[in-house]
Amino acid sequence: QVQLQESGPGLVTPSQTLTLTCTVSGDSISRVSDRWSWIRQPAGKGLEWIGRISISGGTNYNPSLKSRVTVFADTSKNQFSLKLTAVTAADTAVYYCAGDIRQASGNYVFGYWGQGTLITVSS
């Protein structure tokens, strides 16, 4: 059974860089899915897609965050990570990692989710 687990600092100081890691267990990250995303959810609010990496090559980012975001993977560790620079209080949220499932139609949807990790930006 594939499981995803986010890890990170919990508390980040404003203007600093947030780094989160998602560890995939149960199978090789490359075999489970080609596409891995980060999604966040401020308290009491909706879901915002941050960006994704394709193990086969390439990244895509939400333009609203593109200048501050990097998503990268370490397949040898079965992990992928998010780096978000110059954080502010507006970046306080639960951050989820998610993996795509390729359906028979050929379309990709978020089939695997981590439990989420709360990141608070505060001095």
Added chain:
Amino acid sequence: DIQMTQSPSSLSASVGDRVTITCQASQDISNYLSWYQQKPGKAPKLLIYDASDLEIGVPSRFSGSGSGTDFAFTINSLQPEDIATYYCQQYDNLPLTFGQGTRLEIK
């Protein structure tokens, strides 16, 4: 960005009721739409993809319909365990975007 507008933002229904949530896209997304269920303190769970296909293991009382810009999500015979917030999400264009969510409560 494609804007996804869900309606209503919250609704209260009784056990056994039929419940319908709508989702409207700001432009044609064909059938590139999924529905997720999120219970408090939990990650979202995929229920429906390609607008109307039921994910494996999801009860058949859940269904989806629509194409283009107008979509619907229905729960036939609401159960107590269906209390959650439901989100639609388009995957036709980047950035991937979600509706604002519909909070479902039991009367």
